[in-house]
Amino acid sequence: MAEPQHRLLGMTDGEYKGVIGLLGREPTDAELMTYSLMWSEHCSYKTSRPHLGVLPTENPRVVVGPGTGAGVVDIGDGVLVALRIESHNHPSFVEPYQGAATGVGGIIRDILSMGARPIALWNQIRFGDLDNAHNRYLFGGVVAGIAGYGNAVGVPTVGGEIAFEPCFDANPLINVMCLGILRAEDLVLGYNVEEGAVAVLLGAPSGRDGIGGASTLASASFSGDDQEKRPSVQVGDPFAAKKMIEACLELCERKLLVGLQDLGAAGVSCATSESAARAGKGIDVNLDAMPRREEGMTPPELLVSESQERMLALVDPKDLPAVLEVAERWETQAAVLGTITSGDTMRVFENGEIVAEMPAGSLADGAPLYERPAEKPGYIDETWADDPELPAPADAGRVLLDLLDLADLGDPSWVYEQYDHMLFLNTIVAPGNDGALLRVRGTNKSLAVSSDGDSRRCYLDPRRGAGRLVYESALNVAVAGAEPIAIVDNLNFGDPEHPEVMWQFIETLGGLAEACEALGIPVIGGNVSFYNSTAGGHIQPTPVVGMLGLADPTPPRPPRLDAGAEGMELWLLGGDDTPDFAAGAYAKVCGAALSGRPLAADPEVGRAAVQAARDIACGGEAAVVHDLSEGGLAVAVAEICIKSGVGARLDVDDWRAVFTEAPHRFVAAFRSVPEGIKKTVGARRIGVLGGDMIEMGHLAVVPLAEAATVWREAIGRRMRGA
């Protein structure tokens, strides 16, 4: 017997019965297709939503919290900042260039939908080991796709994160984040929409690309024949996007819109039903009006096409001529697709016939929610019991060079020099530092943004790992002189129908929530990506956070990694040097198994460290302020030395203190040491910059030139297959 259609579309029998109950009849093809997408995990968050409530989402700065196109915070002076993060994991595995490119396009449209100008992008990307040719193909393709799209669409990519871990071999993670700026009066929320408002489809014509992407690609695990899914990956056109962006921004600025939404997953069906539901209204959609680039498209295809570079604008009918004029001038297509109606029904017409008639709210918010079973994975207790005593290094200098040679820790310029990271003249601290610093022109403020993720520590202890991630990210913006004010998170997990994955997910949320509460940072948006599993293997639980920091005023001399110089004193501050090697880079270069239990964050020390880092970064006396993360003190100091072109002499004698990854620590290099530095949390003088060697007490002496060569080549040599 043939499989019923709803199952082929990724819908369960129970969900199908739910649709019949809602409609009081069997759904039409167009309706079934629409529900299958709108109720997919990707669109509905039906598994994650019952748990997301633990995250703090409010504080006085938050204008728009999670659940809309993007989170929005108020930074004063009448300026709002919109921030959003998304994943494009599965499309990028199937087709790395276009998958990554359209991920960038999608996140830009989310920001645009708030009426904000997208001014900066980040990406957090994870792959299997680069010694594998297929991983090099994926990594190279993803970077080229981000560059090809982001550069041409005219939004600079100012930072990101790269990591390599065997669990991403068959399921790379491609997360993208975008930040936008808008004047408070230009915010478009789409709540106050009157009956009779017209829905205008702006941008590119629709084709058959991306049909069913959200259900069959984003909400299912991979098996082995995934190249067949290539038709579900969309193709990006940054030029069409650029024209559409400029048109939309002019419409917002001239107050010609009452609502604006991007077309992403589930295409027209999602944008129209969500727009109507948000306004508490219904909508009539006329498919005949849709510009298309293929003939013979059926109503289901038209409704769910995920063709890129499209936005849906809601417009007061009196403004329609002006809207069409703006679109024409920017050479972007505009078509009147529908009309907002009273009631709450979404009706879809083709050739004057109704092809779908559904309660708009049932699509946007009606998916069943699942309390999936959760169970602590068997490996957890074992690994916590097995905290391996790692051997002292036979040659600490060799270990430092091995750490600098890790693709995760090596010079990321191979990546970010392929991205335009300077457009708009805002980038005052460039990629390659802990967090980029962007000035907000027209004010004396700057935004520091950091993006960090973790999989290894979260695998060992998701709660502790996620908490540590938040503290590290907060410290990353603090060392740029900024106060952390908001966070977005992207939660990448395996198949939630496995109880151990649900346990990881719930624990991770708990860790994020505790840390955000302790630091007083609201979560203003997020994304959940489940089903990162291939052939039964799950990825390590991988939360990624984007931390928004506000520097007010802009530090007069923002610290940078390359500003170190001969004679500067080096101080280590914040947390202490408790040995913490579980999941650390030291264990990785020792070839030790991933085992043990990482230290938990210490809220009191963590908060104090963030405050101290910010004070020092703003004080003007520190040339460099640098967060300690992977590879601990040794790698942090080596990075300063390499980027500044000067050696260091460290007064250290315990290898554990040099390589531990204990939390809440940062290092500063001072032009002149501030008075009272000794009263700062955890402050200890650890050495001085100078010479052309990196000297770690009696442990090791590494020539700076050798360290620099290894570090600079860590990615490049692998990409050349060497």
Next chain:
Amino acid sequence: MNIAVVVFPGSNCEHDVVHALRGVGSNPKLVWHRDDDLSAFDAAVLPGGFAHGDYLRVGAIARFSPVMAEIEAMAAAGKPVLGICNGLQILCEAGLLPGALVGNRDLSFICRFVHVKVESTKSSLTAAATKGRVLRIPLNSYQGSYTAQADVLAEVEANGQVILRYCGPDGTVDDNNNPNGSANGIAGVSNAAGNVVGLMPHPERASEPILGSTDGKVLLESFVSALAEA
């Protein structure tokens, strides 16, 4: 002293160029590529970006935009015309500057600071600079490698139309300091008269201390003062 900054669909550096030109005391104004009357302007800048998506070939579609007839007229009238990055590509495609730009030697996009040496001060872009001075300015391009037929290249060199050349921090011109494989390390050229100029690096990105370099200012100042003299 009015400067037209031409916006093509797909341009993206226009606001940055306006900002930097204001910083050197001029009065720039954005004009759309369909504008067909630039008679009110004394000079024009074609900014960077991806005009018409760089589709077909960089600059190939942009050269047919209605505004280009006006740009040609300005060039012929001796008014200063500057192309930055994509703007240089368009001016080459339109035949207003010699040569063409092709894909970078390493086939990847390059965004970083590079050094260029002032090779000639007989152009609207370099008149206020000193010959031999090394400038640190960001490059931001994929199709950034300058090329020309052998005879054109020889003529451009012989006429002193090479105005900027990639070099090391100390001014060394060699293959190691040539980021994209440009012929003879050419980073900027002028027409024979010197009023039409173009360069691949972005002087507007090196025009304030907070951006890490102010070396681009001398080029923009040259251009604006050329305007005063024209």
